[in-house]
Every structure is written in structure tokens, then in C-alpha cells.
Ligand SMILES: N=CN[C@@H](CCC(=O)O)C(=O)O
């Protein structure tokens with residue numbers, strides 16, 4: 001099946017396959033073709049160019065994109081999309097004055113979600129998560145990472161990861177999974193965190209690896225959750241099974257987790273709302289991608305990741321949603337891109353790079369996603385008629401998406 005999109009006002013992010021990420025000043029540049037065409041052949045991008053050089057092509061369908069912008073789908077490299085129920089009550093509790101940490105300390109938060117998930121069947125969990133996946137694809141997400149971490153028992157962690165794998169298969173969308181057993185210390189291990197870390201390393205991890213359920217290993221490295229030492233132990237254990245780390249770190253406190261993540265060659269370090277100079281220094285010269293989650297800052301009213309400072313230090317930056325029931329009940333990457341511009345002072349070019357090519361890097365999908373490149377996945381957003389791509393963050397409350405192709409399939 002060949003689909004030709006013609007008269008595209010702006011075709012964004014057309015790059016050679018050698019570009020796997022952009023950093024520092026490079027992030028200011030968003031390559032684009034004016035008055036362009038692109039040819040999709042089943043699941044891949046076959047070719048693209050400008051209208052004056054459009055060759056004679058035999059195609060099944062031609063779509064006129066006059067006035068519209070085309071760009072690669074969003075690469076959301078950090079989500080907790082598989083969860084049971086919601087935490088609407090905690091939202092109201094926070095409005096009335098409780099903090100996120102106070103709610104967690106009294107048995108709410110992650111433990112609240114774990115309680116719900118443990119008693120939810122795999123089928124019901126799949127149905128709930130599938131709805132969310134359909135919604136985010138319609139909002140332009142074409143590749144997504146999904147974490148476990150609301151199971152906190154071997155059985156429930158496996159259940160979550162099986163659901164995530166099934167979503168990738170059934171929807172033919174790129175899904176990367178991360179094993180986040182170290183998301184919170186379960187009640188039963190309240191006075192025996194070491195015992196829980198041991199369970200993660202000696203029981204959960206081997207079983208998850210034997211079922212090939214995880215692509216990465218994750219830890220919530222934070223006061224009251226898992227220490228730098230725990231993080232080192234769990235990431236080192238993961239390495240023995242060829243699982244690279246992607247960690248939650250510096251959300252509320254800077255406790256040295258970023259340097260440890262870099263030392264352990266983590267693919268990404270995520271959150272970074274509280275960042276010190278030594279953390280930036282630790283990231284320099286590494287292959288670890290810093291990932292900001294501005295919707296989480298918005299929803300919890302916590303500081304925004306200093307993305308401007310990260311980019312100005314010559315580093316790359318990726319943007320993701322953190323879609324989860326507690327700190328970010330939203331998987332809208334358009335909002336993330338707009339909020340990165342409005343609150344973190346990224347330019348539209350930097351934000352779109354961070355949400356596409358760098359997002360793909362942050363989940364190991366550089367070869368197939370994140371740019372308009374021949375041979376990459378036919379995963380595209382076609383906007384409605386807009387004056388230019390700057391409208392994507394500028395008109396932050398509007399639905400500007402006309403069509404979405406994910407791996408060649410129309411999802412909107
Ligand atoms: N910070 C840790 N984990 C999630 C939130 C978990 C929750 O509140 O359910 C996050 O990335 O924000």
C-alpha cells in the first residue's frame with residue numbers, strides 16, 4: 001500500500017539516518033522542506049522531496065496537504081500508561097492543601113495504585129491501558145515507553161509488563177518496556193527495604209528477563225524511596241542481564257543519583273526538577289539523555305526542569321509525558337511541547353527536537369523513529385492548516401492535529 005502526501009506546507013525534521021540525537025546549539029535547528037511531498041510504503045517512509053521534483057509515482061492513495069505541516073510522530077520515552085483505576089481523590093486532597101509527599105507517606109500515592117492494580121485482572125488492565133494508548137496515538141504519539149512499578153509483587157509486576165508487551169503487538173506501535181520494581185517500598189517491606197531490593201534482584205528480575213518482558217530497568221532514586229546505593233545495586237544487577245538503566249532521579253532532592261546513573265551508563269535520567277551544577281557536570285561527555293517531564297511539574301506545582309540551563313550547557317534534552325495516575329494523568333505530548341516552551345523557555349525548534357529525535361534516543365529507537373528519514377517507520381503527524389510549525393506550541397489549547405499515521409496505519 002503506497003500513500004503519497006503532496007503539497008505539504010512544511011515537512012519537518014527531515015534528517016539523515018546518521019543523526020541519532022541533537023544537543024546544545026544543534027537543538028536550535030529543525031530541518032524543514034517547504035512545499036514538500038512524502039511517500040509511505042506500508043510501514044516505512046520510502047522517499048520525500050520538494051514538489052518541483054516530484055517524480056511520476058504509482059500509488060494507492062494521494063492526500064493533498066495544502067497549508068498543513070507534517071512531522072514525525074511524538075516519541076514519548078517515559079510513561080506509566082498501564083495502571084488500574086485513578087487517583088482522583090488524591091488530586092482533590094492536594095487542592096485542599098496536602099502535598100504529594102504527605103499523601104505518599106500516609107499510604108497513598110504509588111502504594112495506592114499498587115493496591116488497585118494487584119486486584120485487577122490482566123484483561124481488565126489491558127482494556128484500561130488500551131484506551132489510553134488509543135487516545136495518545138490520536139494526539140500524535142507514535143512510539144512509547146511503558147514502565148511497570150505499580151505491581152510491587154513478582155506476579156503483579158509481570159502482569160503489568162505482559163500488558164505493555166501485548167499493547168505493542170496488538171496496536172503495531174513501537175513500545176519499549178522498563179521494569180520499575182523499585183518504584184516504592186511495599187508496606188510488607190516497610191522495615192526491610194533491603195529485603196525488597198533483594199526480591200527485585202533475585203526473583204523479579206530473573207523471571208522478567210526469562211519471559212523477555214523488559215527492555216530497560218528503572219529505579220525511583222529519591223529520599224524515602226531508593227537510595228543511590230540501592231540504585232547502584234539494581235542497575236548493576238540489570239546489567240548482568242543486558243538491561244540498560246533509565247532512572248527517575250532529582251524529582252524532589254538532588255542526592256547524587258545522576259552521577260550514579262551516568263556511571264552505570266543509563267540510557268536516560270528522567271525528571272531532574274531539582275538540579276545542581278554537579279549534576280550537569282556529571283552528564284557532560286556521557287551518552288545519557290536528560291529527560292524533562294513538564295506536565296508533572298504543572299500537575300504537582302513543583303519546579304520545572306531547568307531545560308534552558310541543560311541545553312545551554314551543551315547537553316541534549318528529551319521531553320516526555322510521564323503519563324501516570326498520580327503525578328501526571330495526561331499523555332498529551334502537544335501539551336508537553338507547549339509547556340516546555342512556555343515554562344522552560346525552550347524555543348519551538350528545541351522543543352520539537354526534544355520530543356522527536358531525542359525522545360527516540362531516550363528509548364533506544366533512533367534507528368526507526370524520531371525523524372523523517374528514508375526507511376524509518378511511517379509514523380507521521382499531519383496538522384490542520386496552520387501558518388507555521390510554531391503554532392504547535394503557540395496555540396497550546398487547540399487540537400491542531402488532522403491525521404496521525406502510526407507505522408503506516410491511520411490512527412486519526
Ligand atoms: N516519581 C515517581 N513515579 C511517578 C509517579 C508515581 C505516582 O505518583 O504514581 C513519576 O514519574 O512521577
Ligand SMILES: [Zn+2]
Pocket residue numbers: 078079080248322324
Ligand atoms: Zn515516571
